[in-house]
Amino acid sequence: MNDLTLNLSSSPHARDRWTTPYIMRVVLLSLMPATIMGCIVYGWHALAIVVLSVASAMLAEAVFNKVVHKPSTVWDGSAAVTGLLLALSLGPRTPLYLPVIGSVFAIVVVKGCFGGLGKNFINPALAARCFLLISFASSMAIQPVVDATSSATPMGMLRNMEEVSITKMFLGTADGVIGSSILALLIGGLILWSMDIIHGQICFSVLGGFTLFIGLFGGQGFDPKFLLAHLCGGGVVMGAFFMATDYVTSPVSRLGQFIYGCLIGCLGALFRLFGNTADSFSYAIIIGNVMTPLIDTYIVQKPFAYRKIGRTRQKTGEPFRIPKPVVALAVIALIAGVALSGVYSMTKNSIDEQEQAAQIASYREACPEADSFEFSEEADRILASREGNNWGTEFGNTRINEFFTALDAQGETVGYAVSVTSKGYGGDVSLILGLTKEGAVRRISFTELNETAGLGMKAKEPAFRDQFEGKAEYVTMIKGAASGEHEISAISGASITSTAVTNAVNAGLDFYRTVMEGGN
């Protein structure tokens, strides 16, 4: 028993498994969704920026440690986090030397020269980004990748009060920095929050302060679309969850963190609304960073025994809280649900709009002289009296959809338009039959035609279509060359389609006559 050599050290003789590299690894993992999303949307160049930025940050750390004779801190992961954050805040077409310059600046000047990990006074990644913005303004401008027809990024458009696609910004498929997928950032950020790695006081007060300020002074009130567009753009979410929450440059007390978060949120909104740069949020966070020592000096927590609430509290223990991971998962699920339904409703609207526009174009094509179309109540009444709009078996069960009177700019009748559907070879054949004021066919235009390519689809071609022009009586379809006044020749090899079109035209003419004769 005497041969034991026992270590002596002060208690506690136990340590938690959390270490600095552990925290950094979790942060790196939480940034992965945004990184992967960025690389998928913006391609190989974006991946090259990420790899170069991380690698050069780690290399800079290693070299700097060597030069100043400090123990190597490359593998604690903090340099990798800095490199990745910088890469995610750069545009996807940034020249490849910029992330390298930025990473070296971040690690050597901002971090290393101030004493390494935990000693920097502003966030290294943000400082590097701002350094690059100032020094290489034109190269740093975000080149459109996804939407090459538009010259402006969503943030630029937002500043010009143009409409932006919130859905695209949310998913990260709009033009922006590599880490611009709000959904991916939110997933990572909420995971960090639920693991107690970042402080909720900071990220939520940043978002809250920002939203409140934009709502109050943005000129559009608390319009959710407007607020969301601002929240989804310009690095607000990345700033709130990954930049402002940087331990080293944020206050330690809960109240201090709240003040710091609100300050960044409000300043970011102020710069956004009244400044002239899209990168305002970076500057807001940097100002928050430099305010941190001041906040930490004056705002400290008193022990529970010296707090008013602590002394007068009657109930004991801690209140029941819903576990954070549950909250985070619920929020992610909620966001994903809202995003999906948003995508659906937006695309649904645009599909409807497109269909409507196509309809109007078809009517105009059928009646080129018309300026507007008037709904005919008489026709509607006649249609309502027929079951299922079917217009007679003699026309092969065609269906009359709508009937309009075409008017010119002076409101004079110039013709009529009937929307007819009949059965073709590949499904419904729908067309608008344009008629002159006298009741002769003016032109037909197809709204639905899904026939065989090269055969039935030839119905659209003038050679077939134009044969109907000027016909005022029922037409007969014949195979081969048409000779009679009321004859048209069928498309060879597509008699079903030809019959369908002929039936539709005849039914349209018949319906026109019925309307003109007052429904008999």
Added chain:
Amino acid sequence: MKNTFRGGVHPEEKKELSREARLRRFDPKGEMVFPLSQHIGKPARPLVKRGDEVRVGQCIAEADGFISAPIHSSCSGKVKTIEKRRVLTGAMAECIVIDNDGQFTPFADYTQKADASALSNNDILQRVQDAGVVGLGGAGFPTAVKLKPKNPDDIRYVIANGAECEPYLTCNDQLMRIHSVAIAEGMELVLRLFPNAQGVICIEDNKPEAISAMEIAVSDKPRIEVRAMVTKYPQGGERSLIQAVAGVDFPITALPADVGCLVQNVGTLYAIQRAVLYQEPLYSQCFTLSGEAVREPANFFVRVGTSFAELLEANGGLIPGTPAVKAMAGGPMMGIPIADLNVPIQKQNNGLTVLAKDPVEEAEALMTNCLHCGRCTTVCPVGLMPQMMADAAAAGDLNRYEKKLYGLECIQCGSCTFACPAKRPLMQVFKQTKAEIMANKRKEGGAKK
């Protein structure tokens, strides 16, 4: 609402090593060493001299002054010498050394149970004082002194600490399972001194057997209730328990009695019951032997004065081939590190933990600069800001440390050091800084005179 305090940490419990090991008595051979100071306050004054015959339970040193406690022999035999011997802390201290004859002949009959109702409050206090009962939670404050606050009528809660939040330790768990009735009777005796108080027995919810045993034991005692507490360190701290039970926080300058509370370890309550009803002095207490390097983790009633080394060797010793790198009296969170196991077990020691790996050594290799992550602030059960205190101490700004950051409020539970991801030795800095500030104050006080 859960029964707990704010902050705190969750160290690995490691209780499975010894939790099912039954409490058993360990009778040592060879000489027994009794330090004269096994409590807070003045050392006891020896009543025996070299060559005297002593028996188990005989008083060998009497209390010297108001805050002091007598010491009783835990064996029978001859007084060998009274001299300076190395004790737990590594220092040399005056000790009575007794040659143990191995007979353990009792000094008096400790098997006759007295009728509690026939005893007056003064009898209770006198018997606790005479039995040398001290706080067995670790500090060793003389219990008789603690039971005599200024206004006994103002005490609202008598809290029995059965939390046992230290990792590895399981002896209180075993004690509560087996001697639940004795603990409840001890609580009843204490409650007689405080007519307006309610007895609350607090047990962490990782000890369901102990909770149900105590619930059965108090079922016929309307003034006593059992509360399951959240398993969290330092749940068994005096302040943590008071915060959880009474909902009050109080500055370090105040005593629990100032907020109407009195906290007694369950082991102490058991000792009080033995002392008052059987007139048996405190010469043994429950004790856990555990740790990854120990071959047979176990729980004992161990005799005061037994050497740590003998207890370990006679009960399986260390696992051959496993390095024993660190030993401590108590558990890892607040345990006192031991360099040499050939030192006597004292009254307030409740365990010996021998570790095969030293987390402190491993942590030193992982140390980085402070990240300002704020974990230490989150876990501090007092509500301090350890990271700022460390900064202020490093900058030598003792004024900010004391006045702005309330640094002297630190209860040295070690939660901040445990939680720190950068593995900074925070609490160690606070211990030193507190000593420095106190020394400055004494100097200033001396200068003024």
